[in-house]
Amino acid sequence: MIKNIQMFSYNMAARVLQQCVRSLGRPSLRLCPVNLALRAAVAPAVTVHRPFSFAADSRRTRWLGQSRISSVGLLCRQYGDLPPLTLETIKDRVLYVLKLYDKINPEKLQVTSHFMKDLGLDSLDQVEIIMAMEDEFGFEIPDAEAEKLMTPEEIVQYIADKKDVYE
Amino acid sequence: MAASTRSQVISLYKIMLKESSRFPSYNYRTYALRRVRDAFRANREVEDPKAVERLMDEGEQMLALIQRQVSIGKMYEAQRTVVDAP
Numbered sequence: 001m002i003k004n005i006q007m008f009s010y011n012m013a014a015r016v017l018q019q020c021v022r023s024l025g026r027p028s029l030r031l032c033p034v035n036l037a038l039r040a041a042v043a044p045a046v047t048v049h050r051p052f053s054f055a056a057d058s059r060r061t062r063w064l065g066q067s068r069i070s071s072v073g074l075l076c077r078q079y080g081d082l083p084p085l086t087l088e089t090i091k092d093r094v095l096y097v098l099k100l101y102d103k104i105n106p107e108k109l110q111v112t113s114h115f116m117k118d119l120g121l122d123s124l125d126q127v128e129i130i131m132a133m134e135d136e137f138g139f140e141i142p143d144a145e146a147e148k149l150m151t152p153e154e155i156v157q158y159i160a161d162k163k164d165v166y167e
Numbered sequence: 168m169a170a171s172t173r174s175q176v177i178s179l180y181k182i183m184l185k186e187s188s189r190f191p192s193y194n195y196r197t198y199a200l201r202r203v204r205d206a207f208r209a210n211r212e213v214e215d216p217k218a219v220e221r222l223m224d225e226g227e228q229m230l231a232l233i234q235r236q237v238s239i240g241k242m243y244e245a246q247r248t249v250v251d252a253p
Contacts, residue, residue, distance in 0.1 A: 123177060
């Protein structure tokens with residue numbers, strides 16, 4: 001399971017790197033305001049967890065601001081993170097994982113199809129499906145809440161709740 | 168001792184599957200996963216509480232065995248084969 005998470009983060013990291021490389025090809029002026037906004041958003045979170053590095057960052061930004069280097073790209077700080085989750089991407093990933101499961105017929109799979117009533121699975125299969133979702137999205141789902149998730153729609157709603165994805 | 172409820176069986180299944188997927192060796196990992204799935208599926212219809220209790224105890228022992236073997240396997244890890252994840 002640890003290996004699956006590593007595989008998943010490796011894949012996601014590769015995708016993020018590809019996006020960064022593609023975006024660097026475009027003019028950096030467009031890249032910079034986005035990162036400044038990101039930096040402003042992330043800075044409060046950084047202070048909470050690591051006050052020392054924030055002090056170092058502010059010192060560094062002050063130095064950079066004074067020296068006024070001609071290339072705009074150097075003033076931007078890039079943070080590594082996964083691409084933001086949206087309801088659409090969560091739904092696509094959930095359906096993709098379900099289609100890979102061999103006990104589910106991909107043609108019959110809908111967002112609202114019930115695992116036990118429509119797709120003819122039992123509780124053991126539902127446990128395996130929830131474990132596959134845990135591996136895909138990288139966070140634990142407790143048993144008490146897992147046994148209530150009976151349709152892909154409910155799974156998407158639960159993940160959106162846990163990951164603070166607003167519609 | 169209270170009879171094993173449905174939720175206890177489900178949690179044991181989940182914990183065993185999680186532990187089985189931690190085997191470093193491809194052969195042990197796939198065998199353990201397949202065996203756990205088949206054993207739980209074969210005993211799905213058992214109703215007698217004593218038989219369920221006995222099967223749950225056996226499952227707990229198997230879980231302990233898997234945990235021990237996972238630790239040993241991680242201590243003496245062999246070279247990665249083609250089928251192992253990178």
